[in-house]
Amino acid sequence: MNLTDFRTLGRSGLVVSPLALGTMTFGPGEWGADEANSRAIFDAYRDAGGNFIDTSDIYSGGESERLVGRFIADAGARDEIVLATKFGFNASASPLTASQGGGGNPHAGGAGAKNIHRALDASLKRLGTDYIDLYWMHIWDGVTPVEEILQTLGDLVRAGKIRYFGFSDMPAWVGCKAATIATERRVPGPIAMQLEYSLVARDVEAEHFPVAREGGMGIMPWSPLAGGFLSGKYRREDTSGTGRLSGANPFGDSKFTDRNWDILEAAQTVAAEVERPVAQVALAWTLARPGVASTLIGASKVSQIESNVAATGLRLSDEQLARLDEASAPAPTFSTVLTSPDIRRMVFGGRAVTGWGE
């Protein structure tokens, strides 16, 4: 496999590379890449054949979108590139202001029609384009009805301002409801889900993966290296001064848990067997997961992107994949137990029954 091993994203005609370039690091910030560095990362991804670029209106306060727009224009590549950006987080208030109890404009965030129109117009301006290929709801706001979100995004498809849309960071039922309504009404529905997914973050397998399969949505994992943890550059004894995770973790939970160190060790054993960096093993595992359409990779340096892209050429054996699955297996949940082979066998009188598409 390589970056030109194109596939469709979900049940759609959108043709994408198996690895997408995430540009959360583009622009100023504690773990960001300056313009020259960002351009080198963008060029390295494009030179390797990649066609799928992901940004957001909130990355580096909008600077990521400005840089991505400039790089695409300079490359004269707007027609070749699948350009994705996102709305949803609040553009008027820092998280600090929010936690202090106010200061921001509630209409500068969320999934209501008023914010989506505002956010899209601002993104188009920063990106210097008149349409977005894939428009993501970055996070569900917890209040806007699914019907309103579908109506607003469907209208934008019909108006030609976006080609497709997808949902990121939402409860599985939100995706399920949207896909069901869209099918029944024969209107545009979400074609993909963007979720945290890696060897150390497999919770979404329980509910989101079945919803994606049922609803015709491709899965796009974010943080497939757990923010750099699965590159193996951090040490159990001392995690300071090494990279993004040495500072304040923007996503709350610490990656430095005993369970995660054990999973990393299992991946390192496989890496030694195949004589590849452990980051490539972690990415190859993600690429091989059923339902995963395209995996987002991020980088602060061009050498990282060059090395990570090579994961597409790494095929782990079934035995190695099984060992990684076992070492990283998520704790059973109510719904995974209900759909386990043991329960199915019990239901069918001790017989093994294979379902459609399994």
Ligand SMILES: NC(=O)c1ccc[n+]([C@@H]2O[C@H](COP(=O)([O-])OP(=O)(O)OC[C@H]3O[C@@H](n4cnc5c(N)ncnc54)[C@H](OP(=O)(O)O)[C@@H]3O)[C@@H](O)[C@H]2O)c1
């Ligand atoms: N929808 C969402 O809510 C959401 C959330 C997060 C991200 N995303 C998207 O997903 C993309 C990828 O996420 P991510 O950046 O967290 O992915 P990641 O692949 O888990 O982490 C990337 C970071 O790991 C380190 N790294 C990468 N390759 C390395 C290597 N070979 N050796 C050593 N260190 C390496 C670098 O950080 P340092 O060098 O600074 O350590 C790099 O910035 C983002 O750009 C964004 O587009 C979406």
